[in-house]
Amino acid sequence: xxxxxxxxxxxxxxxxxxxxxxxxxxxxxxxxxxxxxxxxxxxxxxxxxxxxxxxxxxxxxxxxxxxxxxxxxxxxxxxxxxxxxxxxxxxxxx
Numbered sequence: 690x691x692x693x694x695x696x697x698x699x700x701x702x703x704x705x706x707x708x709x710x711x712x713x714x715x716x717x718x719x720x721x722x723x724x725x726x727x728x729x730x731x732x733x734x735x736x737x738x739x740x741x742x743x744x745x746x747x748x749x750x751x752x753x754x755x756x757x758x759x760x761x762x763x764x765x766x767x768x769x770x771x772x773x774x775x776x777x778x779x780x781x782x783x
Contacts, residue, residue, distance in 0.1 A: 690724045690770065693756050697749030703738070708745075711737050727773040750774045 699705040709720055716723060716733040723730040734742040750771065757767050 690753070690756075690767065691720055693752040694720065694724060694730070694749050697752040698745055700752065701745040701748040703741075703745055708737065724770070727770045731773065731777050746774060746777065 695705055695709065698708050712723065712730070712733045713719055715737060716729055718726075718729060718733075723733065731742075731746065734745055738745060753767055753771055753774075
């Protein structure tokens with residue numbers, strides 16, 4: 690899942706290393722811990738990027754969906770993350 694977040698940030702056009710470093714610094718959590726609590730990751734991205742977080746969240750969602758295609762759900766982590774992103778969708782609607 691961490692790889693999906695990294696690819697999603699990169700695919701959105703953001704500098705993935707700078708963005709993820711800033712997210713970790715502001716949240717006080719590592720990316721691995723943020724992935725375990727997607728609400729915190731979404732909040733950290735929104736606080737850092739504001740409206741610019743919309744394409745990042747969309748890219749992360751797309752990467753998660755692509756990674757799960759053809760795979761049986763293992764433990765629900767990806768599904769839970771996708772649900773959290775869907776619940777935050779009100780923010781991503783123009």
